[in-house]
Amino acid sequence: MSGELDLSVRVGDVVLPTPVLVASGTFGYGSESPELTRARELGGIVTKTITLEPRRGNEPLRLHETPAGLINSIGLQNVGVDRFREEKLPKLRALGVPIIASVGGRKAEDFVETVGRLEGAGGIVAYEINVSCPNVKEGGIEFCQRPESAAEVVRAVRQVTKLPLWTKLSPNVSHIGVVAKACADAGADAFTAVNTFVGLSIDVRTRQSHIPLGTGGVSGPAIRPLALAKVRETVRATPLPVVGCGGIASTDDALQFLVVGASAVQVGTASFRVPDIAAQIQDGLRDFLRAEGRTHVRELIGSYQDPSGPARREKE
Amino acid sequence: MPLPSPRIVSAEVVRNDPLTKEIREIVFRLPDDWGPAEPGQFVQVDCRPADPFVLRRPFSIARTRRVGGEFHLHLVFAPVGDGTRVLAAGRPGEHVSIVGPLGRGFRPIPGRRPILVGGGRGVAPLLSLGDAIRATHPEGILLFGVRGPDQLHELEDPAYPVEIATQDGSVGFRGHLLGLLDSLLEAGRIAPAHDAIYSCGPNPMLHALSDWAIARGFPAQVSLETLFGCGFGICAGCAVPVKQEAGEEGDEFGHYRFACVDGPVFDAERVDWEGVRE
Numbered sequence: 265m266s267g268e269l270d271l272s273v274r275v276g277d278v279v280l281p282t283p284v285l286v287a288s289g290t291f292g293y294g295s296e297s298p299e300l301t302r303a304r305e306l307g308g309i310v311t312k313t314i315t316l317e318p319r320r321g322n323e324p325l326r327l328h329e330t331p332a333g334l335i336n337s338i339g340l341q342n343v344g345v346d347r348f349r350e351e352k353l354p355k356l357r358a359l360g361v362p363i364i365a366s367v368g369g370r371k372a373e374d375f376v377e378t379v380g381r382l383e384g385a386g387g388i389v390a391y392e393i394n395v396s397c398p399n400v401k402e403g404g405i406e407f408c409q410r411p412e413s414a415a416e417v418v419r420a421v422r423q424v425t426k427l428p429l430w431t432k433l434s435p436n437v438s439h440i441g442v443v444a445k446a447c448a449d450a451g452a453d454a455f456t457a458v459n460t461f462v463g464l465s466i467d468v469r470t471r472q473s474h475i476p477l478g479t480g481g482v483s484g485p486a487i488r489p490l491a492l493a494k495v496r497e498t499v500r501a502t503p504l505p506v507v508g509c510g511g512i513a514s515t516d517d518a519l520q521f522l523v524v525g526a527s528a529v530q531v532g533t534a535s536f537r538v539p540d541i542a543a544q545i546q547d548g549l550r551d552f553l554r555a556e557g558r559t560h561v562r563e564l565i566g567s568y569q570d571p572s573g574p575a576r577r578e579k580e
Numbered sequence: 581m582p583l584p585s586p587r588i589v590s591a592e593v594v595r596n597d598p599l600t601k602e603i604r605e606i607v608f609r610l611p612d613d614w615g616p617a618e619p620g621q622f623v624q625v626d627c628r629p630a631d632p633f634v635l636r637r638p639f640s641i642a643r644t645r646r647v648g649g650e651f652h653l654h655l656v657f658a659p660v661g662d663g664t665r666v667l668a669a670g671r672p673g674e675h676v677s678i679v680g681p682l683g684r685g686f687r688p689i690p691g692r693r694p695i696l697v698g699g700g701r702g703v704a705p706l707l708s709l710g711d712a713i714r715a716t717h718p719e720g721i722l723l724f725g726v727r728g729p730d731q732l733h734e735l736e737d738p739a740y741p742v743e744i745a746t747q748d749g750s751v752g753f754r755g756h757l758l759g760l761l762d763s764l765l766e767a768g769r770i771a772p773a774h775d776a777i778y779s780c781g782p783n784p785m786l787h788a789l790s791d792w793a794i795a796r797g798f799p800a801q802v803s804l805e806t807l808f809g810c811g812f813g814i815c816a817g818c819a820v821p822v823k824q825e826a827g828e829e830g831d832e833f834g835h836y837r838f839a840c841v842d843g844p845v846f847d848a849e850r851v852d853w854e855g856v857r858e
Contacts, residue, residue, distance in 0.1 A: 291814050292813055312816070327635075336809075536636075536811075
């Protein structure tokens with residue numbers, strides 16, 4: 265039976281074996297406990313964000329749980345591009361899963377240099393350009409808050425690679441579609457929507473934030489409907505494919521993002537509680553297709569009956 | 581020997597009983613081939629099957645036991661938080677999802693007599709440490725410190741003679757564990773030349789104990805109390821600041837280690853307590 269089902273999807277020129285990926289920063293470098301996570305079965309792995317230099321990350325505490333959500337303030341802790349390429353990438357490649365390398369930086373030149381050092385490394389099918397991290401002092405979220413800054417990063421990286429560029433968008437903007445259009449004009453191939461929402465939680469006894477830096481990024485089921493609305497807006501803004509992300513923890517959640525028009529989805533925080541949840545969601549997608557008598561998951565993408573009428577974006 | 585791979589299992593509650601007014605013990609039935617766990621390792625328990633929790637709750641492994649062909653996991657906890665209160669209501673026959681065994685446990689030092697120092701619920705993993713090393717380390721001592729009778733419970737079949745410290749003086753030594761250690765040192769019953777300290781308890785206690793041990797030349801290992809996101813190294817949430825060792829340039833994560841994979845047990849002298857939130 266399962267042989268007839270086709271979960272493969274395309275994100276632009278990238279063909280993925282399934283539409284379920286794991287999100288940057290929520291799956292380490294991909295090779296931690298692959299049995300626990302069933303990493304080898306996934307549609308793709310987006311790496312922790314890689315920066316030019318190693319980053320030690322933010323001071324603890326870095327996490328605070330909120331109702332159906334999680335505030336994080338990790339601060340892009342990572343080993344830096346050189347050690348990623350030498351030590352982490354070979355292990356990741358051995359899993360046999362499409363790799364999307366998430367890249368961050370303080371300024372456009374950092375992104376260019378980092379991508380330059382990853383070029384030709386093998387196994388990477390696309391770059392995710394993280395212009396939306398809420399937890400770093402420079403070069404995070406403010407890229408997205410000025411569309412031209414985000415576009416400048418995309419334009420610069422476009423010069424040094426032929427691989428597809430997925431721009432990871434921040435939801436902390438008034439009009440995500442404006443940022444998406446600017447990045448599309450600069451040469452982006454796809455979007456990941458969305459990164460975490462800026463959030464705050466206060467210990468009323470000490471009058472201090474639960475995390476030392478004050479605000480952090482909120483993820484988890486709490487943001488799911490907010491993220492879904494942002495994905496809809498992104499889908500309608502440009503003809504480029506969108507990878508949906510934000511609070512996905514079940515097959516139903518993943519389906520909502522596909523139906524609203526995402527070509528694939530990323531599972532993040534949910535992997536912390538259920539390490540193999542992304543693989544379980546794939547199993548659930550197969551069950552859903554069987555139950556509806558369908559063979560291709562692609563038939564579901566963009567099938568949302570939008571009260572505002574259909575999106576003007578081209579369908580594949 | 582490499583550590584066994586962690587697994588996700590659905591564990592049946594065998595019993596769930598109060599040990600004292602404040603402390604409970606829950607026992608799960610696990611698959612026969614689970615583990616073996618290293619003393620000081622932990623498990624991540626899914627305390628509720630649905631929202632609004634997004635994280636599991638970590639528990640040190642108190643004991644693992646074979647009982648009549650069944651494999652049992654013991655956890656000791658105080659129902660003081662939202663997750664532990666749910667766990668306290670778990671009835672025999674119910675199933676709970678557990679991920680483990682996780683982390684890096686105690687590394688017993690050959691030839692040194694173990695001094696196990698447990699603060700409150702922190703005594704639990706020291707029982708399994710005692711179980712694991714009593715053959716190789718026949719001599720030892722177990723110190724159990726609590727505030728008073730509401731936290732004090734019987735320790736089943738401890739590997740070593742037990743000395744109790746209560747802050748209210750109701751049982752045993754009156755005062756903190758450090759006071760008890762001072763008195764043992766003065767009496768010549770413990771000595772830095774041939775003993776080693778292994779401890780678990782609240783972080784402020786571990787901090788004070790680490791300072792005490794380092795100042796007197798005792799090697800010491802401490803099991804930190806930390807908030808975990810995932811528990812197996814993918815979220816970078818459980819950063820513990822450590823002191824750089826000589827020649828450690830190019831250290832993978834700067835001054836941070838992850839409590840879930842590099843710990844939760846650390847050498848006391850490695851922990852940079854200034855950066856640990858207590």
